[in-house]
Amino acid sequence: MSGTPEEPVHPEPPETPPSDRAVTERHAEPCATRQPDPVPGLGPEHRAALRPELLPEFRPELTADRRAAELRDYRAAFRAAQLAMAVVDQDGIVVTANDSFGALLGTEAGALREQAAADLVDLASDGRTWHAYREVLRGRRSRFRCTRRLKHPDGRSLWAEVTVSPVPDSRRVLLSVADISDRRELQARLRHLQMHDPVTRLPNRALFFERLSAALEAAAQDAVHDTATGGAPVGSSYESHESHESYGYGRTGRIGLCYLDLDGFKAVNDTLGHRVGDRLLAAVAARLTECADSDGYTRSGGHLVARLGGDEFAILVEDSTGTEQLADLARSVLRALQLPFDLGGQRLSVSASIGVVERTAQGTTATALMQDADTTLYWAKADGKARWTLFDPERNAHRMTRQALSSTLRPAVERGEFGLEYQPLVDLTDGAVRGVEALVRWNHPQFGSLPPNRFIGIAEEDGSIVELGRWVLRTACRQARQWQKDHPRERPIFVSVNVAVRQVWDSDLVADVAGILAETGLAPHLLQLELTESAVMGSAGRPLQALQALSDMGVRIAIDDFGTGYSNLAYLSRLPVSVLKLDGSFVRGFQDEEHANPADELIVEALVQLAHRLGLTVTAECVETSGQAARLRRIGCDTGQGWLYSRAVAPDRIAELIGTAPQPV
DSSP states (O other), rough: OOHHHHHHHOSOOOOOOOOOOOGGGSOOOOTTTTTOOOOOOOHHHHHTSSSSGGGGGOOSSOOOHHHHHHHHHHHHHHHHHHEEEEEHHHHHHHHHHHHHHHHHHHHHHHTTTTTTHHHHHOOSSSSSHHHHHHHHHHSSOOEEEEEEEEOOTTTOOOEEEEEEEEOSSOOOOOEEEEOOHHHHHHHHHHHHHBBBBBBTTBBHHHHHHHHHHHHHHHHHHHHHHHHTTTTTTTTTTOOHHHHHHTTTOOSSSSSEEEEEEEEHHHHHHHHHHHHHHHHHHHHHHHHHHHHHHHHHEETTTTTTEEETTTTEEEEEETTTTOOHHHHHHHHHHHHHHHHHHEETTTEEOOOEEEEEEEEESSOHHHHHHHHHHHHHHHHHHTTTSSSSEEOOOOHHEEEEEEHHHHHHHHHHHHHEEEEEEEEEEEEEETTOOOEEEEEEEEETTTEEEEOOTTTHHHHHSSTTHHHHHHHHEEEEEHHHHHHHHHHHTTTTOEEEEEHHHHHHSSOOHHHHHHHHHHHTTTOGGGGEEEHHHHHHOOOOOEEEEEHHHHHHHHHHEEEETTSSSOGGGGGGGSSOOEOOOOOOOHTTSSSSTOOOHHHHHHHHHHHHHHHHHHHHHHEEOOOOSSSHHHHHHTTTEEEEEEEEOOOBBOOHHHHHTTTSSSOOO
């Protein structure tokens, strides 16, 4: 294990570790010009602990006998010290060592004389440590300390803290070695407790991210090395088995992750208590470990199974071989968890949702990988739970776009980024334009013109549909009134505006409509409000009261996409509805005239007759061919809407259609 010097390493490049050299090659220290060390091997930290005025070299008045006695005392203290110490000359050769040093290395102290100190305590195993050690020997550095793992002659390993410091007024250094094995063992136990979950004994979130970061860093280093040595290019998409095996001498350069969450675990805790919940988590952890172990090993070892918190677990697969490996692992996990758990007589069954991510490690960050895994786990739950889902970049791009739209939707209303286009509603008997449907468009500065299906759902979720809907209603009514003013001799056309059910709940829709009609001067019967079938059929309480008040005001209420939701015909007699808009799926069944489905025509005919018997008019959506229009007219449908007549167009184009020749029927 490499040591870490405490001070900056001298810029001079490290020397080559010494080879065995004869004692006769050492430079003899001239005795005539130097005073003998009072205590061989006593380092500055030990000498500083003494009072300098008591040392023999600072007491010239002492007699020679007195100084000799004190020198003997210091030598005796050096030999008897519990700290392993040795005096080393400037060439790194042991001059003398105490008994503790010999005991630490399992030999006699005398046997250590004339041996290279670096070999005894493994100071030459890495260049940085060796260079720092040589700097102290040359007097260019005050001291240095490192931690080494030493091998005892009896076979056991021990951790040692090695300190090297110069002896004052001498060309020698003191090498001291402290056995810190107990301290290291305690640190290891504390780290294990810190990095493992106490319930499942699995690695916890901290250790998981440490291992994940290390794996990504190793993959990046392998990729750089492989490129430097002429291997496959970094980020290569070539993923054959041969390329995986050859990459980085066994590495694949890829990484995989199964991120899973137990379905319904909260119910277990709430009904059976946290003790049973903890036992269930431990049992799940054991099965996950079995699945990971049975999947095989890579050069970096087995797959890491970790508990990230709550009922969330992760299986990290380093050097994965492709998405199929992760898919097989996810399938095995689902099968294992579907088996009942027997917890002290209680038999429990759980399922899990798993998000699977597998990709090239180069260029991937731990944060990005976990974010994608979390997104994929959400997809698995949204798709019905008890399943695994593979990360889909295209689906994720759609999610990111949706998130971007959500964050800018409310300000967009204030900035006026929305506009309206209008699609004609044509009388099927004479082809005249009777009305228009207002369709909102978002002129997004980044994504261009967006149709309603890209943002209306978001607006309903965050509540901005109320403000947006109010703007659409006011703009459409103002435009309808303007057409009426511009063509006073023509029959006025009505405008149909879509209303979300949240607008009924979160705002005073009746007051909004009344105020806008009064503000714009549009007659109530020229306004039609469209609600989806699912929203209208379940109406009760406040929504139903609002619809009734609007109908009493003279506003027409239409059920949009009729035939795709509840289709509860009993509601039609109780709701203040005046128009049914048949869903386009019925009309599309008329498209193939040569192979028409008689059932489609019978269903539409029955709906039209029922609506007429109830006093309702019927509009057919998605009319695209003259054949469809002819069959709808024969059945008795009142109005049609679709590309046969016109796409959604700007207001000035609608103005051109008012009072002109009838549309084709």
